[in-house]
Amino acid sequence: MALPRPRPRPRHRSRTRARLRNAALGLALGAVVAAVVPGSSASAAQSSASSETSGTAAASSTVGPFSEPAFTSECVWHHFGEGEKPPLWMWVYDPLCVEYDKRDITIDNGGALRFLLAEPSRFAIAGLSCRYYQRDHWSVQKSSGDVPYVTWDGQYWWDKGARRAGLRVTNFRINGTSAGIGDAVTALRPHFPELAGALEQFGEESGESGVSVTLPFSLPCSLAG
Template sequence: MPTFRRSVATGLATLMLTALGTASAAASEPGAGEYTDPEFGADCTFHRFGEGETPPLDLIGTEPLCVEYAKRDITVSNGGAARFVLAEPARFAVALPACQYWQKDHWSVQTRPGDPAVVGWDGSYWFDKSSGTAALRATRITIAGQPADASDAAEVLRPHDPQLADALERAAGGVTAQLPVSLPCFGI
């Protein structure tokens, strides 16, 4: 796997797993399975953002904060990867202060538009600082544009990036974590 694709793929895995750690650096060890949508999900109004679109900072303070990002144009040839990277600081800026946060996103990394995806998945990541819970799951995993289950995708990726392989395999089964309750969020 070329260096650029490996770097992007590793970054994606890191972002995916960071979803569990954003609520607290002292999170307990994540566990597999038992993924469910968050209890606050019925109260969500999703804010949807297109490719490389930066969320407005006025979303800070929205509770619960529920967002959906299109990330299907993480492409080398047309600047999609650069747009993705440039939008990330604002995405984190609106997510970190939230007490209840749910993000859905749709990932695809390819060399050029129209090429089969090197890797792709749909993600669901959430945390609830008021209850001390968090979870993530990856679904609709593809490798080279073909549907793949997590173990097959992990085996394809493992020689190139063992961390990404492990992260994708764990996320596909669902990962949950217990976090310390945040006092400012208590009672939300």
């Protein structure tokens, strides 16, 4: 006959709250990081994104708020309309900075099909780039004029030589309802102000979420300088 297990001793309430706060923060950051770099690990959350570095200075794995890449001032932006494919030779640009309209991902008018046909070329030039910055504008709906299933404006960049990447999503809505870290901050602030304060650097406005992460080492991009 198994002996009854002794009840665990209750822990101090403030200690429990601290652990819950840290766990919630880790889960929120992990979800965003997974969207940027699947499989990456976040070992520390930074309160500032000023640690944009290159080479061995970026060797430690870090997570921080979204910030613009150091090469933003070098960008020459190339704009592509709905379903428009970029030429494959564009991967030679360094940095490569592109903007895509993806607002007509519509099921019943062929917009969704045109979107799918254009994506392979877009992924191809992105994957070959050492310094890449993309902005895009999404809207997915069944018919023109319907409330979209999902909408957002995105910013995504990486600098493989510096081993840094960033993602920021704004105006994110599902069936017209705003969703993002900024919305979580607003909901949490009256009851959990410390947690809200920790999260707001990753999103302040409704529908906003942003993060920057460390990338794995890339030998070709490091040699390219």
